[in-house]
Amino acid sequence: MRKTLNQKAWFFVLPVFVLVAFNAAIPLMTVINYSFQETFGNNIFFWEGTRWFKQILQSERFHGALGRQFLFTFLVLIIQIPLGIAIALSMPKEGVGVSVCLVLMSMPLLIPWNVVGAMWNIFALPEIGFLGHSLNALGIDYNYTQQPFAAWFTIILMDVWHWTSLVVLLAYAGLCAIPDAYYQAAKIDGASRWSIFRHIELPKMKKVLTIAILLRFMDSFMIYTEPFVLTGGGPGNSTTFLSIDLVKMALGQFDLGPAAAMSLIYFFIVLLICWVFYNLMMRHEGHHE
Amino acid sequence: MNKYKWLVPTIYIIFLMLPIYWLLNMSFKTTTEIINTYSLWPQQFTLDNYKKIFTDSTWYNGYLNSIYYVVMNTIISVSAALPAAYAFSRYKFLGDKHLFFWLLTNRMAPPAIFALPFFQFYSSINLFDTHIAVALAHCLFNIPLAVWILEGFISAVPKELDETAYVDGYYFWRFFFKIFIPTITAGIGIAMFFCFMFSWVELLLAKTLTAVAAKPIAATMTRTVSTSGYELGLLAAAGSLTIIPGAFVIYFVRNYIAKGFALGRV
Secondary structure: OOOEEOOOHHHHHHHHHHHHHHHHHHHHHHHHHHHOEEEOOOOOEEEOOOHHHHHHHHOHHHHHHHHHHHHHHHHHHHHHHHHHHHHHHOOOOOOHHHHHHHHHHHHHHHOOHHHHHHHHHHHOOOOOOHHHHHHHHOOOOOOOOOOHHHHHHHHHHHHHHHHHHHHHHHHHHHHHOOOHHHHHHHHHOOOOHHHHHHHHHHHHHHHHHHHHHHHHHHHHHOOOHHHHHHOOOOOOOOOOOHHHHHHHHHHHOOOHHHHHHHHHHHHHHHHHHHHHHHHHHHHHHHHHO | OHHHOOHHHHHHHHHHHHHHHHHHHHHOOOHHHHHHOOOOOOOOOOOHHHHHHHHOHHHHHHHHHHHHHHHHHHHHHHHHHHHHHHHHHHEEOOOHHHHHHHHHHHHHOOHHHHHHHHHHHHHHOOOOOOHHHHHHHHHHHHHHHHHHHHHHHHHOOOOHHHHHHHHOOOOHHHHHHHHHHHHOHHHHHHHHHHHHHHHHHOOHHHHHOOOOOOOOHHHHHHHHHHHOOOOHHHHHHHHHHHHHHHHHHHHHHHHHHHHHHHHOOO
């Protein structure tokens, strides 16, 4: 779309700018402030330079949490995106089925995150939960409070349960936007199911899928509440992701300096990856206009 | 293969419903029954858990608090985002691309980073433990999202609509409210749905910014667990009730979800 140059448009953006700056700039300044200083309480601060940054970047604990975070996000994306597309492809295109599917599938998205955690905590318990009980009845030794692998399995399954619907909704919306004429043309050409998917559906879904990947990346990378309620980061440290570690450090141990430095490094990583994604997406969009 | 296509969504929905059913199942049991017996449905059906929640003010106030700040946040976010999204979609101005990305970065910021600074900041301006504090704090991630969604919808509306209205003698705000907003109701519906959703489900910031007067239901639940041991029945009933507002919202926007998503960017 052609846009007119209009500097007065800033007045339209001003409310948003003020509201977000109010929330983002001032707290972010606090974090930056802490990250370079040491405090012993009473509002007395000492300049520390980049000491905290070095300490965090070299600490085993941070490396561990970062590694687990990347593994978690990778698994989440690799499972949820294809699964979401597959479900969207097999959903009905019209009739009552559409509403039923959409309403039921959206349910997990609107449950408060700690309720999701608590729900799965109980659902997966070996003695009283359906999942834990069933798995053990099948002869699988499963106890997520003690086995790291079981804990990971439960967290991934919970996240698939919680968020795959978002991918389904987005992919389905992309599919609905494809005009019937495309399918008819493909039929005339005798295209196979796979080539319809590969050459019509997938390109048309590219835009919504980019958004789905971006949203899923951001949210899984900053996941906190659900694993905190489900496993508390355990057993041991096996499911301690970045946010859990950060909150432990900041609010649990009150190590403000290192926690602030870690916040900034954390934020920087998310920002960097999203910036790459965003630019890819924008370039793609520019291509079509 | 097409004959069995319905199986995929059906199996998926069953998988989604199982944990929810388990929660409902427990909410109708007493805590002793939950701990001592494993059963697929309540053996001694009871409504006591729900009765407790509807008669104890710390419980039902939790729901009201959550609903207050979620509604406030949804209204603030969408009404601030509307003109901004219009500007991003229609005009070029100094720093527009950078501003748009800067807005999005706030959606990317992990709330865990902001928990402590928010606590200090909102305490220092005397807004700690108020509904508006949580509503404002949630603007951090909801406004960027609302701008993003609405910008997509607005860009799908041809610019000729604006131009025709001006030729017909409409001045800007009259055009905006009388013609433009009605054309993008689907987009507004979707944006409100997402704002409601992300504000309703977020707990870390909501919990950090409240103590008593504005405590959200989700936080009330965690407190009860720690003081009186595991009151699982009560916890399950409270959890089940948190699903209801979401289900309502989905029901109202269900048609927008199907059609609306396709029009806009999200």
